[in-house]
Amino acid sequence: MxxxxxxxxxxxxxxxxxxxxxxxxxxxxxxxxxxxxxxxxxxxxxxxxxxEGREDVIAECARQGYEMFADLMQYAYDKSQPSALEAFEATGRAYLAFARKYPGHYIAMFESGISVNRTPELAAASARARGILERAAGELSERVPPDKRPPGAMVSAHIWAMSHGVVELFARNSPGTASPFPPEDLLESGIGIYLRGLGLIPPDD
Missing domain, CATH: 1.10.10 (Arc Repressor Mutant, subunit A)
Known part of the structure; x- marks a missing residue:
């Protein structure tokens, strides 16, 4: 060599x-x-x-991924203001876009088994990404009376899980998992059903 x-x-x-x-x-x-x-x-x-070893290199891949991920979600969030609903939906779509464009980072972040607490820098980058979605969820929840308002962290966690599921099942071109609907449509309809169930957006006419 x-x-x-x-x-x-x-x-x-x-x-x-x-x-x-x-x-x-x-x-x-x-x-x-x-x-x-x-x-x-x-x-x-x-x-x-x-x-120090292979896992430390993967952790750095994940850290850089979270920084890029947070930047992308922040851009989507800012671009969709002042509508709280549009900003919230845009951050969900940004999740799909990131997974498609940066598969190596996405896998390092979510599928490597590396803890986000492995390093302070990785933990901070992960928290920043989560914070953007939580803020969007919190703003959307403000239209609900306080005594009926779901925690923003809970709403954002549910949407994060839904987005991750759509990516894993239908947006990664896995054999045998083709969907008759575009992943973006699946996510948008799923978010709509979820938010209506919580009373965060009115039902369809």
């Missing part, structure tokens, strides 16, 4: 990008740190200058 790895301009990020490619190809448990090092063009020993 070439020894150019010792003069690599940004070894840390090169290892992250190599890991993301391997995660997409083989899953979060299907590759070794040596494979990531080879793809990055460095020796396996050079990896340990920046990471």
């Amino acid at each position: 070439s020894k150019r790895g010792y003069h690599h301009g940004n070894l840390r990020q090169a290892l992250v990008e190599a890991t993301l490619r391997l995660i997409e190809q083989k899953g979060p448990a299907g590759f070794t740190l040596s494979e990531a090092a080879k793809q990055a063009g460095v020796t396996p020993a050079a990896v340990y200058r920046h990471f």
